[in-house]
Amino acid sequence: MSIIKDFLLQLTFMVVPIFIYYTFITERVKTDKNRNLIMTILWGISILFCMSFPVSYGQNARLELRIIPLLFGTLYGGFWPGIFLSALIIIIRLCSGFSIGFYNTVLVLIFSLPVILYFQKSFANSKKDKRVKVAVSLAFYYCMFGLLFFGILRDFSAEYIKVQLIHLIFAVVVTWVFTLLIENIREIHQLRLEMQNSEKLRVISELTSVFAHEIRNPMQVTRGFLQLLNEPVSPDKKNEYIQLSIEELDRANEIINDFLSFGKPSINHFEKIEVGFQLQRVANIIQGYAKNHKVDVKTDVRDNCWIYANPQKLNQSLINILKNAIESMPDGGSVWITCTSTKDGYIKIIIKDQGIGMTKEQIDRLGSPFYSLKESGTGLGMMVSFQIVRLFKGKIYVNSEKDKGTEFIILLPEMT
Known part of the structure; x- marks a missing residue:
């Protein structure tokens, strides 16, 4: 029983450096030079303990697996770790005398x-x-030389050959097992790094798509107003179109600033806003885009519907939903925007269209990244709208029927 315990202790001296290195070192230490140094030190400690606590069996028979830390330290570390570990073995052996x-x-x-x-x-x-x-071949080679030289220095006897063969078998088998262990861990670690890189590329791709989508909205609205300015309009309307175009360009600039500061902690500047005023403003902004698609935007909003939110983000969310509603009517139609307060403390915004509608399966997937009913759509605009509503601690519901239109119901907590 003591032999088994000592042998398991030898195996522990192999496992601990591997565990420490791949659990704590590979992720935290950035340079190969420093990782190599730490790994050499760990294998050196393993050699020290292997030689200090050998497995004793039979008369003057000792088993210690110093070959394995030496082998792994040299094969995975290179020339200098191999020299250092070899010198360490000689120094420890010298402590027992010549x-x-x-x-x-x-x-x-x-x-x-x-x-x-x-x-x-x-x-x-x-x-x-x-x-x-x-690794297995080199372990076998090392142990064979040990058997040969020890036999030359001492007489070859049946007991001696038996002891050395046991040592050789154990060393080769343990080398095989631990080499497989290290290689599997390295393989898993490499796969994890590749997955992390793939995830980074996916996030960059999503951010690029979101950025393009969110910038395109104010640009299209501004383009719509500029087209309207080519038509005969009253001076008041002309000034209104110019002002709204400037506001949309400012909104595009704010979106750019948001993406530039994406890596920094997000600070949401909430304030007291009147939902009816914001809805009317959004309706005016989207008016030019709606006319280009032969769509009428009709509003029925109540005054004194106050919420605590970020007006720019609220407008962004509403414009995304309205834009989708307009685009869902290729032959034109009407969009209704209403705003009321509910008895349970919410401001209810309803956006209803006469578009192509959606099935239940399509509604369930609405707001997911890269899911869109439009051929060139990314689905990110709707995803952003859902996120903004959740940011305001609100709720969003969708009722739709195929070929009969869609109704978005947005519930936002009312200020008390």
């Missing part, structure tokens, strides 16, 4: 280390299966 064991250790290292270093570069550039074969 003996046959010391001379055997030195001779084995002299003949084995150059071979390990020779195969280190090919090992580093090889794939998983070949790495396992190289």
Whole structure:
């Protein structure tokens, strides 16, 4: 039982450096040089404990797996870690005095280390299966030299050969198991890094699409007003169109600023706003775009509907929904915007169109990234609208019937 416990202790001295390195070091230490240094120190500590607590079995028979930390430190670390770990083995062995064991250790290292270093570069550039074969072969080579030199320094006896064969088998098997373990961990770690990079690219792609979508809205509205200015209009209407165009360009500038500061903590500037006024303003903004699509925008809003929100974000959300409502009517029609207060403390905004409508499955997917009923749509505008309503601690419901239109119901907490 004591032999099993000592052997498990030897295995623990192998597992702990691997666990520490791949759990705490690889993610926190950025440079390869520093990672290599830490890994060398960990394998050095492993060698120290392996040689300090060997497995004792039979008469003068000892089993310690110092070959494995030396092998892994050299193959994964390179030349200098191999030299350092070899020197450490010699120093620890020297502490026991000049003996046959010391001379055997030195001779084995002299003949084995150059071979390990020779195969280190090919090992580093090889794939998983070949790495396992190289590591196992080198462990076998090292142990065979140990068996040979120890037999030369001592008499070859049946007991000696038995002890050395047990040592060789254990060393080779444990090397095979731990090489597989390290390679699987490295493979998983590499896959995780690739997934993280893929996620970063996906986020960048989404942000680019959102940015293009949100900038396109005020630009299209401004273009609509500029087209209206080409037609004969009264001076008052002309001034109104110019003012609304300037406001939309300002909104585009605010969106650009939001994206530029995306990496910084988001600070939402909420204020007391009158929903009826904002709805009327949004209706005026979208009017030019609606006329180009032969759509009438009709409003029925109550005064004194106050909420605590960000007016720019509220307008952004409403414009996205109105724009979708207008585009859902290719042959023209009407959009109704109403605003009332409810008995349960909400301001209810209803946007209703006469468009193509949606099925229940389409409604359920509404607000998901990259889901859109339009051929060139990204679905991000609706996603942003849903997020903004949730930001205001509101609720949004959609009622729709195919070929009969859609009704958006937005509930926002009323200021008390």
